[in-house]
Amino acid sequence: MKKIVFATNNRHKLEEIRKITAGTLEILSLSDIGCNEEIDETGSTLDENAMIKAAYVQERYGYDCFADDTGLEVEALGGAPGVYSARYAGDACRAEDNMQKLLSEMKNLDNRKAHFRTVIALRLEGETHLFEGVIRGAIIREKRGSEGFGYDPIFVPEGYD
Known part of the structure; x- marks a missing residue:
């Protein structure tokens, strides 16, 4: 079975991709290859961040790999939080802090349209x-459900209520 590195330390993402690729690919984590350093996401776009991480792993460790960056882009906020989604409420914040900041900023807004955008950079040889993948939806006014992570509790995809 082909091995490929997923350039992330996010266990939720690793679990999801391992379920999706079970039996077809062996997904290695950064810790599986001995990469214990934090790869700085210094890009100003999701594309740049994904490419930075994938290039870092392949150039430093020699593995084919893929990396992603995902952002929640809210129409009424001009695309924010976007590339800053994971640290919207500050560098050392929790997901709950990010959600609360977003809900506070949208408290008086009628336009709730938003979408998650994910960019994957695949480095092969x-x-x-x-x-790129996009899931359109809306930000609801309070948290709902117990599944998922990040902004999932306040995001409802189009076609669902």
């Missing part, structure tokens, strides 16, 4: 391939 030194070449980078970019992929």
Whole structure:
């Protein structure tokens, strides 16, 4: 079975991708390859951050790999939090802090349209391939449900209520 590194330390993401690829790919984590350093996301876009992480792993450790960056983009906030989604309420914040900041900023807004955008950079033999996925939906006014992570408790995809 082909091995490929997923350039993340996020266990939720690792669990999801391992379920999706079970039996077809062996997904290695950064810790599986001995990468214990934090890869700085210094890009100003989701694309740049994904490419930075994928290139870092391949150039330093020699593995084919993929990396992602995901942002929640809210229409009424001009696309914020966007590339800053994970640290919207500050560098050392928790997911709950990010949600509360977003809900506070949207308290008096009628336009609740938002979408999650994920960019995946796949590095195979030194070449980078970019992929993008978008899930459109809306920000609800209070948390709901107990599944998922990040902003999931306040985001409802189109077609659901």
